[in-house]
Amino acid sequence: MSIEIRSASKSYHGAAVLNNFSLSLPSTGTVCLFGPSGCGKTTILNCIAGLESLDSGRIIGTENLKISYLFQEDRLLPWNTALKNIEAVLPRKNSRALAAEWLRLVGLEAAADKYPCQLSGGMRRRVAIARALAYGGDLLLLDEPFQRLDAGSKDRMMELIEKKTEGKLKILVTHDKKAADHLSDIIYHFDGKMIKILDNINSERQHYT
Ligand SMILES: Nc1ncnc2c1ncn2[C@@H]1O[C@H](COP(=O)(O)OP(=O)(O)OP(=O)(O)O)[C@@H](O)[C@H]1O
Ligand SMILES: [Mg+2]
Known part of the structure; x- marks a missing residue:
């Protein structure tokens, strides 16, 4: 699996967010998109996930992919407990025990029966x-x-995240430089166009910042 964005353009109400934008992603590893607020990072993720459509251009390689999307907003179901929010994405068999284990892994086993409004941010x-x-x-x-x-x-x-997603492709959007440096194999700075500032996959470790 490798994903390619080809000549993607997208506007909202006449204002261009993506303008003839292209990007090739590797089949595994973590690719970080770094860039100022409003530059279009979430829009790119939404287009890759198929939640938004491009005005022109193509995204190749996402057909038939199972995509896990951690949205910028939590988007938990308010009428479900923490446990039920996780159970909802699991196959029915053993879903309760598996969801409880995931809560344990994120240190929230004691919050299983709490609703989102009863939890801290x-x-x-x-x-x-x-x-x-x-x-x-x-x-x-x-x-x-x-x-x-x-x-x-x-x-x-x-x-x-590193442990549970080994061998998979991750696209990370963050303003957190420490997290970007720690997790990423490739870092792009996005500001209208892409500038690659780190590439550990294609050999030479380049730092332009
Ligand atoms: N559904 C929408 N309708 C109208 N405009 C939108 C919509 N989604 C995004 N935009 C606009 O597109 C631009 C890019 O938004 P986007 O959310 O992709 O930015 P971002 O890089 O993720 O920013 P941030 O770092 O603040 O999350 C912004 O100007 C935003 O107002
Ligand atoms: Mg965003």
Whole structure:
């Protein structure tokens, strides 16, 4: 599996967000998109996930892929407990026990029966991370995964993501330079066009920043 975005253009109400944008992604590893607020990072993820369509251009290689998407907002179901939010993405067999195990892995076993409105922002984020990982996609889209997490939780979540998604392709969007440096094989700076600032997959370790 490798994904290619070819000459993608997308506007909202006449304002261009993606303008003839192209990008080739490797089949595994973590590719980070770094860039200022409003430059179109979430739009790119939404187009890859098929939630938004391009005005022109193509995205090749996502057909038949199972995609885990950790949205920029947690998007937990408010009427479900933490446990049920995770159970919802699991096959029915053993779903309760598996969901409980995912909650344990993100340090929230005691919050299983709590509803999203009863959790702190960082706790909700960890439930959302657990749900995205539990779904087990071939491709993971991670939009600001560590927002609202304290330093200790962030380190544990980085470690968990690395461990549970080995060999899979991850597209990481973050403003967090430490997380980007720690997790990424390739880092692109996106600001209208893409500038590659780190490439550990294609040999030479380049740092232009
Ligand atoms: N559904 C939409 N309708 C109208 N405009 C939109 C929509 N989605 C995104 N935009 C606009 O597209 C631009 C890019 O938004 P996007 O959310 O992709 O940015 P981003 O790089 O993810 O920013 P941030 O780092 O703040 O999350 C912004 O100007 C935003 O207002
Ligand atoms: Mg965004």
